[in-house]
Amino acid sequence: MGRGPYAKSAARRAEILAAARDSFAERGFAASSLRDIAERAGTTHAVLQHHFSGKEELLIAVLAQRDADEQAAGEREVERSFGALTAYLAGVLRSHQGEPELMRLWAELAVAASRPDHPAHAYFVERYERARARIAGSVSDLAGTGPLDAETATTLLHALLNGLQVVWLLDPSLDIVTPIERFMDLIGPDGPSPAAS
Structure with a gap:
């Protein structure tokens, strides 16, 4: 220590x-x-x-800490099982729903940081690449031979995770967990389940 x-x-x-x-x-x-x-x-x-130095640096650090905590939890919980990966992603969404203001701040900052001159631009670019690499590794290792190749599935899953959070902020009555579970059914090792058809 x-x-x-x-x-x-x-x-x-x-x-x-x-x-x-x-x-x-x-x-x-x-x-x-x-x-x-x-x-x-x-x-x-x-x-x-x-x-x-200021609130913006603090906000970036808070979101980076949340990312690091979620990554550590994912590494502990997801043991090369597609079901565990699906449960983990659903849990992440539920956790974010428990802190809607942080979800909103993340969404706002992510858009603002898309400008190359934004102080958080480099962090968000690196974060996106890290998240994409983690998702790609899990999808290519665990997915089946469904209609989507691993790269397409990775891009869609990443977009779905981010987009669902934004639409939930607009309408908190929406179920955003089931769409992730159904999407994972589509790309999983057994292909679409009867419930997803």
């Missing part, structure tokens, strides 16, 4: 990220303030700014 100033600094940074996540989820990005986040983290505004 780490000791000394580095360990304390890493712990403080983690506390600030947790406080920022709570603040963004509760109040939204615009209404959250660095002073409120510092107070939630039990620190000062100056200490927070020693670790993070």
Whole structure:
């Protein structure tokens, strides 16, 4: 276990990220303030700014931490089983539905970061490539020989995961888990199930 100033600094940074996540989820990005986040983290505004230059950097760090947590969970839960992969993806969507404000912030930032001059552009490009590589690896290893090749299935699955979250933000009554499960039925090792036909 780490000791000394580095360990304390890493712990403080983690506390600030947790406080920022709570603040963004509760109040939204615009209404959250660095002073409120510092107070939630039990620190000062100056200490927070020693670790993070501003709210946008904090938001990117919060979303990156969420990505890292989800990737670690996926690696633990998905053991080269298509059913486990499907359950994991459905769980990710349900988890995101539990934090709609973070889902909204992610969607807004992803679009804004599509501009090459945006501060988060490089992060989102790298994130997309990492996510695509993970999905492609799982799909090519676990999918059957259905009508879709692995590359097409990967592109559609990635688009479906992102698009379903956006339409759910517009209409929270929508079921966004079943479409993922049915799509996975289509590309899975046994092809379409009777329920998906």
